[in-house]
Amino acid sequence: MNDMTPIVTAPKDWETDQEVRWCPGCGDYAILKAVQRTMPEIGGTPANTVFVSGIGCSSRFPYYMETYGFHTIHGRAPAFATGIKLANPELDVWLVTGDGDGLSIGGNHTMHVLRRNLDTQILLFNNEIYGLTKGQYSPTSREGTRSPSTPFGSVDHPARPCAFALGSGGRFVARAYDVSKQLPDVLKAAHAHKGAAFIEIFQNCIVYNADVFAEFTDKKNASSHQLWLTDGEPMLFEKGAKGIALDREALQLKVVDVVDGDWQGAGVIVHDVKNRAVAHMLVEMRFGPFPMALGVLYDDPHPTFESAVVAQNRELSEGKTPDLQALVSKGQTWMVEKEPRTE
Known part of the structure; x- marks a missing residue:
């Protein structure tokens, strides 16, 4: 058991002596600072x-956090995180990945860490491009994306990270973007959740996919294109002039006008973080009249994977005395006798 006494820290206590090396203007800098501010x-x-972390621009993260860290192999960070958590369930494990690392070669591993509900915070940096390997299109790149690997435009239908997380059985799904002032609050909510907490963080790759999220991240567009969700609060945006309602006949969300602040009369729905059906609808709101749904979309805790493993091991070992030799000798074993050497 871990009897470590909590200590009071400041953001600088989470900074290493390593030079932070991303491209100038990269959104990863802002995410790093948000995490370092959040930890205390x-x-x-x-x-x-x-x-x-796995492999990619985002995967340099462990070098810059004054903690224990593992820079692992492409797409396999969830497997390492699972082993770490099972070895010591009291460790606070954070998993950092990207849209390529976590949804391409690592898609299978990301799915399993979510469905198993390992108690870890999963930060998926989504810049809709492969940055480290020089700008090829990624699983989340939009149709028509021109890149070295799709010079005439991508014809792939992009993966939706939050839809993937919900479909994989994720119990906590959230969204934010690199320079959003609300990112620390989303990180805190993820940490408070006991289980796999998945956060898609839109991250601006200034070199290979600059301003791809400007439609909703630019300050001039924020009011009309961002819907920040708060549990128990109405889904309002554009300074309260518009809201999200449920079309009960079509069973889909729609944008409605709110007159004189009467959001109830307009049919605006109240956000319920435990409503999985509405969470699925929210992750699909992206283009056209809809704003980008940000904040905690879904949060419904469930017993964790490591707690179930620990409980099972405790039950199976109760009343038994550990005997390694008996375990090794169990089953089909035999002794190889050395035959006398003959000349």
């Missing part, structure tokens, strides 16, 4: 925290 506020302890 959640009462984190560097010696009890582990950051695990």
Whole structure:
């Protein structure tokens, strides 16, 4: 058991002596600072925290956090995180991945860490491009994306990370973007959730896919194209002039006008983080008249994978004395006798 006493830290206590090296203007800098600011506020302890990453620009993250860390292999960070959490369930494990690392070669691993409900925070940086390998299209690239691997435009239908997370059985699904002031609050909510907490973070790749999210991230577009969700609050945007309602006949969401602040009369629905059906609808709101749904879309805790494993092991070992030799000798074993050497 871990009897480590919590300590009071400041953001600088989470910074390493390593030079932070991303392209100038990369959104990863803002995400790193948001995480370093958040750790003291959640009462984190560097010696009890582990950051695990795969391969990609985002996967440099462990080098810049003054914690334990693993920079692992392409797409396999969830497997390492699972082993770490099973070895010591009391560790605070953070998993950092990208849209290529986590949804292409690592898609299978991401699916299983979500459905198993391992208690870890999964930060998926989505810039809709492969940055580290110089700008090829990724699983989340939009149709028509021109890149070195799709010079005439991508014909792939892009993956939706939050839809993938919900479809994989994720119990916590959220969205934010790199420079959003609300990102620390989303990180705190993810940490408070016991189980696999999935956050899609829209991240601007200034070199290979610059401003791809400007439609809703630019300040001039924020009011009319961002819907920040709060549990128990009406789904309002554009300074309260518009809202999201449920078309009960078509069973789909729609945008409605709110007159004189009467959101109830307009049929605007109240956000319920435990409503999985509406969460599925929210992740599909992206283009046309709809704003981008941001914040915590779904949060419905369930017993975690590691807690079930620990409980099972405890039950099976109760009243038994560990005997490694008996375990090794169990089943088909035999002794190889050395025959006398003959000349």
